[in-house]
Amino acid sequence: MNSPALVAAASGFGFGLSLIIAIGAQNAYVLRQGLRREHVLAVVAVCALSDAFLILLGIGGLGSLLDLAPWLVDVMRVGGAAFLLTYAALAARRAWRPAALAAEDAGSATPLWQVVGTTAALTWLNPHVYLDTVVLLGSVAGTHGDDRWWFGLGATTGSLVWFTTLGYGARLLRPVFARPGAWRVLDGVIAIVMVAIALTLLRGLMDA
Template identity: 50%
Template sequence: MDSMTGLWTAAIAGFAVSLQLILAIGAQNAFVLRQGLRRAHVGAVVATCIVSEILLIGIGVTSFATVEARFPAVGPILLYGGAAVLIWYGISHARAAWRGGDALTPEAGGPGSLRAAVLTCLAITWANPHVYLDTVILLGALSRGFPGAEVAFGMGAATASALFFVLLGYGARLLAPIFARPAAWRVLDAVIAVTMWAIAAKLLYFGVP
């Protein structure tokens, strides 16, 4: 019973942390959102994002401990480096919230082909260093706080990512009127800034076991 409770606790923690991280609107999320608004190859784009996230999270929760064991200094470096980047994320989004002026323009560029959509999605995902910071490094580091339940933590994180991309891709049409207004982006950027700072604080407080 205790073991099962520990697994559920780790899975819920992974779900919550992953959801907070993925809420930050970056190139990948903006691309999925635009494809959803256009109703262009949504299924293929969402599937590409989900599979990529599962692979990256899997690498983080299964390999981070091995790397840390061979290179003990990597833990503190990634801990403080990751926190610093998260703090910078927060600052950049806080500035965007203060300045305002952004609005989503989904019609730009047209829907394109299926091949182009998938390749663009792969490039945005795998060539983006922020993705590695969030999935491999941060989630990998935080999973170390649940000894023996790292995989459960990763499964929770992957579930959150999958749910988010499905809702973002297929629910995007409902958001079109909202994100056509710059004020909506200012509110979202402000929420993202606070979220990033909160995650950085948690990371620094709990550390890497």
């Protein structure tokens, strides 16, 4: 790898991490599944592969299409907000009636298809993922010229590292979440984050 390509890859790695590390609906769900040690590989795979595909689209120029059809973003805002508010209600119900980690592991395993579906929805129904990953990251990658694909490779690697660390590293917190009270706090925070993001999406729709 030549020096400009290496710089582009390193820049993509750092920029990609800066976009996904912030607390959000997707990260909150990955953390929760990691704590439960439930279908973690599937969750990490869906998140990382989705990011890789969106990064590819962004570098390939899909951001220009979104600029030409802004109504697509509005549709995604409404759908994403509806889904997030629904998930927030479920998280709030869990916070109201929390269970210890051991109890959750013993009697309420979630089917794989449901976990994959929820992960995909939290990823693809969030308009910010298109604005950040496709439009913004694609634009920044374009500044690297012919090395933009190395930038994309770096960003994809950063995404994979982050979701793997979050999903599998969450088990280190399991002793804390052996108490129902800890789950009450986590699910309460998740509910608040989901509502806040949903309101942000709807506010963006009104400001458009």
